[in-house]
Amino acid sequence: xxxxxxxxxxxxxxxxxxxxxxxxxxxxxxxxxxxxxxxxxxxxxxxxxxxxxxxxxxxxxxxxxxxxxxxxxxxxxxxxxxxxxxxxxxxxxxxxxxxxxxxxxxxxxxxxxxxxxxxxxxxxxxxxxxxxxxxxxxxxxxxxxxxxxxxxxxxxxxxxxxxxxxxxxxxxxxxxxxxxxxxxxxxxxxxxxxxxxxxx
Numbered sequence: 001x002x003x004x005x006x007x008x009x010x011x012x013x014x015x016x017x018x019x020x021x022x023x024x025x026x027x028x029x030x031x032x033x034x035x036x037x038x039x040x041x042x043x044x045x046x047x048x049x050x051x052x053x054x055x056x057x058x059x060x061x062x063x064x065x066x067x068x069x070x071x072x073x074x075x076x077x078x079x080x081x082x083x084x085x086x087x088x089x090x091x092x093x094x095x096x097x098x099x100x101x102x103x104x105x106x107x108x109x110x111x112x113x114x115x116x117x118x119x120x121x122x123x124x125x126x127x128x129x130x131x132x133x134x135x136x137x138x139x140x141x142x143x144x145x146x147x148x149x150x151x152x153x154x155x156x157x158x159x160x161x162x163x164x165x166x167x168x169x170x171x172x173x174x175x176x177x178x179x180x181x182x183x184x185x186x187x188x189x190x191x192x193x194x195x196x197x198x199x200x
Contacts, residue, residue, distance in 0.1 A: 002027045002086060004069040005059035006042075007052050008034040012073035015169035016040075019073050026082035027069060031059040053142020056122060060132055060148075068132070070148070072123035076166040084161040085126035092159035093131035094152055097124040104168035112167070120149030120158065124165045131155055 004027045008016060020042060024030050030042035033055040038044050045062060047055045060068055067089050069082055081097070088095035100116050100123075102109035112121060125148075132138060135154050142148065152158070 001065040002067045002069060002082060003063040003065040004030045004071045005056055005063060006030060006032050006071040006073055007055035008032050008073045010036045016073045018169060019075050022077040023071050031063055033059045051142045051144055051146060053147040056148050057138060057142060060129060061138055063129060066129050068127050068129050070122045070125040070127065074169045075123040076169060078163065081163045084163040088159040088161040089126055089128055093155050094125060094127035095159040095161050097163050097165050098160050099164045100124060101164060101166045102168045103166060109168040120152050122147045122149045123167050125149060
């Protein structure tokens with residue numbers, strides 16, 4: 001059994017439908033942890049403590065499944081993503097997707113792409129729930145902007161699996177020319193569904 005855990009802020013809901021649909025068909029259940037009530041085709045928990053890391057931790061601890069897909073509400077997960085992640089988790093305690101395609105032209109998104117090989121960005125992680133607990137990551141208070149990724153180094157070096165994610169979907173209904181060009185390029189590379197979805 002595999003659970004996807006997805007923190008959702010009231011700022012993220014514009015692209016939530018795309019993110020949720022892309023991951024939901026690949027897992028046994030989705031646990032959304034939100035700072036606002038949401039009516040979704042997923043299990044929705046109201047966030048108990050401030051901070052995205054605390055929301056993610058809440059979802060991980062709520063889930064009963066050993067394999068956890070750490071997901072974000074502004075990210076597209078291509079078909080086969082979870083299968084590859086689970087295959088990696090059979091060998092390692094946590095794993096990362098091989099690469100990302102940032103859609104946003106923002107400086108933050110560009111920096112993420114540059115540093116992705118060395119930083120555990122949570123939108124592209126998978127982990128064993130037992131490892132999260134046994135290494136004491138469930139005891140940490142992830143205040144402010146802290147998330148679980150930087151603390152996963154306590155577990156060790158992750159396995160990489162060959163899949164990718166398309167991240168930083170244009171939230172707040174914002175679609176720039178750069179976004180449109182990037183969507184077209186990524187679509188040509190084999191993620192056509194996202195190009196179609198973003199046009200709706």
